[in-house]
Amino acid sequence: MSQVYEKLLKCYECYREKIDFKPDVAVVLGSGLGNFARTVDVVAELPYSEIEGFPVSTVPGHAGTFIFGYINKVAVVLMQGRVHYYEGYPITDVVLPTRLMKMMGAKILFLTNASGGINPSFHAGSLMLIKDHISCFAPNPLIGPNIDELGTRFPDMTHVYDEDLQEIIRSTAKENDIELFEGVYAQLTGPSFESPAEIQMLHMLGASAVGMSTVVEAIAANHMGMKICGVSCVSNLAAGMNAAPLTHEEVQEAANAVAPKFEKLLTDSITKFASLI
Secondary structure, three states: OOHHHHHHHHHHHHHHHHOOOOOOEEEEEOOOOHHHHHHOEEEEEEEHHHOOOOOOOOOOOOOOEEEEEEEOOEEEEEEEOOOOHHHOOOHHHHOHHHHHHHHHOOOEEEEEEEEEEOOOOOOOOEEEEEEEEEEOOOOOOOOOOOOOOOOOOOOOOOOOEOHHHHHHHHHHHHHOOOOEEEEEEEEOOOOOOOOHHHHHHHHHHOOOEEEOOOHHHHHHHHHOOOEEEEEEEEEEEOOOOOOOOOOHHHHHHHHHHHHHHHHHHHHHHHHHHHHHO
């Protein structure tokens, strides 16, 4: 048994000892969405620190807790704060939470994040449906011996983001008069923000938004056969697209400002996901 899989099993056993709940939908809450848990009929909470060997988030604004409960009768598990590669964890630890939520029972993964806008049509507070992704410099989480218990050696990546889930999110945004852009999300490693030249490179590659998470989680979830969707909150225009320097505080402020619309989009979309579970 590989050390990566053994560690995952120990985390799962620890979860089972503490929590008796089987989610259908897993949600990763990015910057600005930490309060989304208040919209959930909470059944239980589990701080990451109480799971033996589990990586703990060190980023301001990321609480570091699993929330279990229901959104309009849909069983969910929420990650209040994610783990990033730039925090110094090996990439297998970064995707361990995603793999653990699949083992808990989740069939659908809803990824959210805060990002820098590359598409010149975007503005601070824009929401973008993720249709595809690009990974730049972040190591692939499947590198190393394949864990056959989780998935195939060479998973197809043609349709990582489920089209049925995308259509539900799209229609939900329209019903609630929420402006929703669509585009390609690129993950770089961080923690430094991207340089203007890197943003030009990403623009030429076809990226619409850039951040420091999400793609490796999507790869791991796709490997395990989950249905995946994602929405990015464009919290600022990327480097070189305006004169002001980029700060983490700016990212949090913009994400907090759009949070009510983002939360409405999440709640109503997840409620509709019941038809696909």
